[in-house]
Amino acid sequence: MTGQVRTVDGRVAGRRGQATRQKLLDCLSEMLSSSPYRDVKVIDVARKAGTSPATFYQYFPDVEGAVLEIAEQMAVEGAGLTDVLAERSWVGKSGWQTAQELVDGFLDFWRKNDAILRVVDLGAAEGDKRFYKIRMKILNSVTNSLTDTVKDLQAKGKVDKDVSPAAMAGSLVAMLAAVASHQKGFQSWGVKQAELKPNLALLVHLGITGKKPTK
Amino acid sequence: MTGQVRTVDGRVAGRRGQATRQKLLDCLSEMLSSSPYRDVKVIDVARKAGTSPATFYQYFPDVEGAVLEIAEQMAVEGAGLTDVLAERSWVGKSGWQTAQELVDGFLDFWRKNDAILRVVDLGAAEGDKRFYKIRMKILNSVTNSLTDTVKDLQAKGKVDKDVSPAAMAGSLVAMLAAVASHQKGFQSWGVKQAELKPNLALLVHLGITGKKPTK
DNA sequence: TCGGTAAGCTGACGGCATGACAGGACAAGT
DNA sequence: ACTTGTCCTGTCATGCCGTCAGCTTACCGA
Known part of the structure; x- marks a missing residue:
């Protein structure tokens, strides 16, 4: 299978990293339930997860990419x-x-x-x-x-x-x-x-x- | 019925205005067929229609508003x-x-x-x-x-x-x-x-x- | 023919999201 | 304490958003 979870720039994610990643996914999931898809912004997801937009982009190429992950x-x-x-x-x-x-x-x-x-x-x-x-x-x-x-x-x-x-x-x-x-x-x-x-x-x-x- | 077509700021649209409006709707319609809804930007629609973003906002509150019009x-x-x-x-x-x-x-x-x-x-x-x-x-x-x-x-x-x-x-x-x-x-x-x-x-x-x- | 008036359009601007990077914080092992 | 590799964020250039003032164009009555 995919083996390991990797960041966009190729590093392997450790324990802490995976937790952050999952938190972002959860927050995104929540946002999708409460506001129209078109209006979901990276910055909002990041804020909700108590982190910064830059962190989001470390794990996902864009919103769509993260959604694909959840869907998977x-x-x-x-x-x-x-x-x-x-x-x-x-x-x-x-x-x-x-x-x-x-x-x-x-x-x-x-x-x-x-x-x-x-x-x-x-x-x-x-x-x-x-x-x-x-x-x-x-x-x-x-x-x-x-x-x-x-x-x-x-x-x-x-x-x-x-x-x-x-x-x-x-x-x-x-x-x-x-x-x-x-x-x-x-x-x-x-x-x-x-x-x-x-x-x-x-x-x-x-x-x-x-x-x-x-x- | 609705009576007259009006701009966002309340003016009544004349012949030329209605033509522009319709052109924007047509271009938006076309864009929706060729690219994901999430990625349709006002500026692209305006460019395609040979006009400026400001003109778009004269006739529609936002992309969603224009889509509603087409749908209607x-x-x-x-x-x-x-x-x-x-x-x-x-x-x-x-x-x-x-x-x-x-x-x-x-x-x-x-x-x-x-x-x-x-x-x-x-x-x-x-x-x-x-x-x-x-x-x-x-x-x-x-x-x-x-x-x-x-x-x-x-x-x-x-x-x-x-x-x-x-x-x-x-x-x-x-x-x-x-x-x-x-x-x-x-x-x-x-x-x-x-x-x-x-x-x-x-x-x-x-x-x-x-x-x-x-x- | 000539203003007057309203319609029609746009340049420009502050504000915000995007996406990239380099560097600092942190944990773990030595 | 020092090193190493992971993890996060401040910052920046870029580009879209949404608004306004102001310019141009068309129409109309005198």
Whole structure:
């Protein structure tokens, strides 16, 4: 792997250095939650961390670079989203439960990391490959798992042949991500979480199996 | 309505002024397509428009303000997204066609305006009410129309009672918007537009009617 | 034709963020 | 106490921000 944490000018960071670095990342993370991405300045992050801008530039090339770092850390956690799907069945009652748990896991993860995910989404949409790769890392495990499920069901003749597994899985995952990042929007529009979740689960189930769930 | 276009300091803009203003908006729009939102500077927009930064500030409070203006213009067009749905049936073959045309319209509109929509999405996700309102304006017409359709089908007993029309419609629209804004991502991931569209249409049809379409 | 008036534009300026560097502070081992 | 390498910051040149006073241009009525 990357081995050691290094400063911009190539020195290896020691214990103290790593602590400072992490503190900067934490403060940046906090700032992203409280103010628009466009307005986050290096000087503010540094001040919040009780250090100077120069220190920031010792560890990161710019704000974007630091955000990438945070996103990378998050992506590692996010890979665990797929645990919910491991060895799970999509038939009968347990199929319905699988769908529900997937939705739950997604919404939770997004709510917990909404600020960074917003920025990652933007970067990916703007065509930045680094952000795009991270977004992949998070979504791919789930997408791949769902793709395989659809292929499986197709092989057994339970799903129409003209469904494209990858497109279907990708669309569903994109939907989950989108709804998750606009959760607040839904609420202020009069849709409660409690009714949102089952409807998402229903859509996921319909998309994967082609059938209504048995509850 | 708004009546007249005004400068920041209250003067009414004449013919020439409006032309300059529009030119600045056009240049900003172009810049948003070619460089990350975070890096778009007033001075660059002004230079591109062949004018000075001070002129920019005469017409807009800041970059964000100008973006809102562009978004507003786009939202007017976007309201036409709902035309596809007017008086359309969701039963039988025509139901399948309705779903397809909705998907088509959405993807086209998004591809045409992806740069501004990205920023609007970010602003909305960050909790900025002005951006959120614009996003609503674009999506609401479609969402409301779909919501009504689901309610209708429920009343006729064709859709389960425990589906929340608003949540379902909102989720589907969010999906369309999300997939649309990551169209390039899908492609570079090996999913072609040609297979993406029918799968989205299938999901929409499944979500609204609860049944597979008859093609 | 000729002011008068309002619209339209810009040079210039203080203020602040950026990003680079050199040098000082600090901890740990000898 | 001295050395060594890590760690932090003061400082500086550069460039963008956002504002103002003042100049130019267009329009209009007399």
